[in-house]
Amino acid sequence: MLQPSSISAHESNQNGKNPTPREYVKVIPPDRNQPLSTAGVDIQQELNRLEDIILSSMRIPLTGRTLVDEDKLLEQLDFIRLSLPAVFQESLDILAQKDEILLEAEEYGQQVVDVAQAKRAQILAESDIIRQAQREADQLRRQVQQDCEAMMQETIAEVERKRRACQQELEEMRQTAIAQAQEIEDGADKYADHVLGNMEQDIQEMLQIITNGRKQLRGDNPQRTANNSHNSKKSFPKSTTK
Structure with missing residues (x-):
């Protein structure tokens, strides 16, 4: 990269002095047909390195x-150039x-x-589905509540009808039992x-038979009838007729 010029190191320049370092250096421009091997170089870092070369050199x-x-300095400058x-x-x-x-x-960004x-x-679709499910659940809950209330009212009415029917049936049974009793x-x-009545009739017939028998007994033997009557009075006390 750094090459000596055609002027010898022992030759003088036009002023008769030793040539300056730049007179010894000829920069070879890079071939534009070749890819630059320095692509992506951090210029700030290379300038800092150049500064380090100067600051790290010995002071007089x-x-x-x-x-x-000089060689290191010129090489770094050439690299930066x-x-x-x-x-x-x-x-x-990049532009x-x-x-x-x-x-x-x-x-x-559009993606x-x-x-x-x-x-x-x-x-939003999931929210709509959730809201729709919530509405359907609320509607189902109200429908179930209404059905339960209707069933409860119907059950109460049926129980009341059964109670009245049982009361009526019990009353009919009571009236029937009273009538049967x-x-x-x-x-x-x-x-x-x-x-x-039959006993009375039988007794009357027996009394009639007894009366007829007594009459027959009194008609056949008056003395015997009198004795029998006297004995009968002793044997049978006189009944009191009310």
Whole structure:
């Protein structure tokens, strides 16, 4: 990269002095047909390195001067000089790609927006489904509550009808039992009256037989009749007729 010029190191320049370092250096420009090997060089870092070369060199006391390694310094300067076109070209390439980068960024942003809108639509759809399910659940709950209330009212009415029917049936059974008891009582009275009537008739017939027998006995033998009558009075006390 650094090459000596055609002037010899022992030759003098036009002023008769030793040639300056720049007269020994000839910069060979880079071949534009070849790819730059210095692409992506950090110029700030290379300048800092150049500064380090100067600051790290030995100082001459009481003079404020510094002894610098000329080859190292020129090599670093040459490297920076050759790197600048590559950096400029990289900047130009970046500027040329600006529209493409902006387009890609815009497309990416649009994709992000589309994804966000799709997610929003999905969330809204899910929210609509949840609200619809909530409405259906509320409607079903109200319907079940109404059905339960209707069934409860119907059950209460049915129980009331059963209660009244049971009361009516019990009342009919009570009236029937009373009527049957009265009928049984009347039948018992009639039966007792009939039995007593038969007994009365039998007794009357027996009394008639007894009376006729006594008459016959009194008509055949008056003395015997009198004795029998006297004995009968002793044997049978006189009954009191009410």
